[in-house]
Amino acid sequence: MAIICIVICIADFAVLFVLGTYYPAYSQLKNTISSLGATISPVSNVISIWWIGIGIVFVFFGIIFRKAFYENPKSSRLASILIILYGMGEGIGSGLFKADRIAGKMTQSFVFHDIAGAIGLIAAVVLPLVMPKVITKENNPRFGQFSRIIFFIGLLTIAFFTIRFPAESGWISYRGLWQRLFMLNLYIYFITISIIIYQKCSTFKMK
Template sequence: MKTKMLNWIKIAALFCIVACIADFIILFVLGNYYPGYSQLKNTMSSLAASVSPVSNVLSLWWVVLGFVFIFFGFHFKKAFDHPNKNVKIASWLIILYGLGEGIGSGLFKADITAGKMTNSFLIHDFVGGVGIVAALLLPLFMRKIVSLKNNSLFNSFSWIVFTVGCITIMLFTIRFSSEENSLIRLYRGLWQRLFLLNFYVYLITISVIIYNNQRRVSFHNAKK
């Protein structure tokens, strides 16, 4: 693999790590500029809705974040330089997450007018849902790429991430109680952020693996 390509793969991995950490920080910082906003009770989408004082800033950031994940997704495929359909699928899942939860959520705001969901809200929900499904499926394909024989710890970690992802997104989306103030519904923001934290830790782990692999390849090429 050429040195220039190796460098781009490492850059993509570093961008992904920085983006995951930055997104969490930006969400918490911007939440402080929205009076009455609760990180535990309110969704991230409501922070970017038109009524929010930080709407445009967060929407712009999500678009940028989406492009970073798409950039990483394309170079992810090049990092695993062998013909494996699971690599291609995992690459597209990362790209879909960037398109849905990143660019799509940034361009289409979750606005409610006169108590009704707007078309923008429906599109926001749809593209965000596509991104969430992509995030949930990623560990199932990654465990086939980084095989059990090569890394049993990562295999177990992938199953844990998938399980935690399913539980948190279920808590976020399913209404267990019809009561408006039930704990499950009251802390939707918490479940959403736990899902995001779980996925970002996994993406960072993948990025570190890719970065270290490329460093070893670069070192091996330099010794030739």
């Protein structure tokens, strides 16, 4: 599952880029990822299925994570819940509910999409604050500092993504850019955690 998580994190960027090329006038830097899943998008169904698949992977990853770090039951349980919430919100929820607008107004599906996404994003932002209690300084001296950096970058990028800047603000108004930087930051974190889990399980098997 750790290896699958690594593959999914890398593949997601490739899939988003490739599918974006099939959407005329879609900008990877200016437009949000949710736009690819809207009903008017020519890749709507494909990206929705992809998101649901990713969500399922992260749900299972969260379950495996808890089993891998059984030494710290309380902290690993909380971290596991956050990972599962991310998978259910940003993955399954975003795939099931499309970000549709009718006459410029948000539909009920759009509202559910935003709520699910918000839950997933909050879980992702909070995760680096919990993880150092699971992977402690004794086990990995640099992981705590790495988690703080991930948290700071995640908070900064999600803030730029959330705030509505005027169109004439230049690159700072590119919501698609900030959303992708947030994802890149988070996926680097998930890949790191996956590698630690893989090494931990490999060491356990050797013993």
